[in-house]
Amino acid sequence: MKITINADAYAITSDLKVADIELLKKYDPDALKVKDEDGNEKFAVSYQEGKACIAPFGVTFGGVSRDGEGKATITGAIPSEAKTTDAAKNYIAEKIGGVIAYLRDLEESVPTAAEAVRENRQSIIDAIDVA
Numbered sequence: 001m002k003i004t005i006n007a008d009a010y011a012i013t014s015d016l017k018v019a020d021i022e023l024l025k026k027y028d029p030d031a032l033k034v035k036d037e038d039g040n041e042k043f044a045v046s047y048q049e050g051k052a053c054i055a056p057f058g059v060t061f062g063g064v065s066r067d068g069e070g071k072a073t074i075t076g077a078i079p080s081e082a083k084t085t086d087a088a089k090n091y092i093a094e095k096i097g098g099v100i101a102y103l104r105d106l107e108e109s110v111p112t113a114a115e116a117v118r119e120n121r122q123s124i125i126d127a128i129d130v131a
Helices: 018-027 085-096 100-127
Strands: 002-006 009-017 033-035 041-047 053-055 058-061 071-077
Touching: 002 085, 009 018, 009 085, 009 100, 018 041, 018 071, 018 100, 033 100, 041 100, 058 071
Parallel strands: 041 058
Antiparallel strands: 002 009, 009 071, 033 041, 053 058
């Protein structure tokens, strides 16, 4: 995950790829969730173009990195009250502090889950005979 500040805006670029999020939303939505030991959902990630949101219970990414890697992004405004660099950094830390551990966990597990779905899907495709 990378966080940058440019003027009055911040950008969070996750290690998660939008293609992986979209694939898992369709084939294995539980892979996008963090659950407690009782199976209760504690946190989830999603993607919706142009509708980024950070909440205590989940993150919805709203953009895609422009570097060709397809990473999920969130762009937001830094409030005018945060007039210094330190104030801007503190604002961002407050905004994502409660979710960063969950995001890091999912950044590790989601690529593996997405690859498993791709392999399973490919095995189905390979098993289809065309007459």
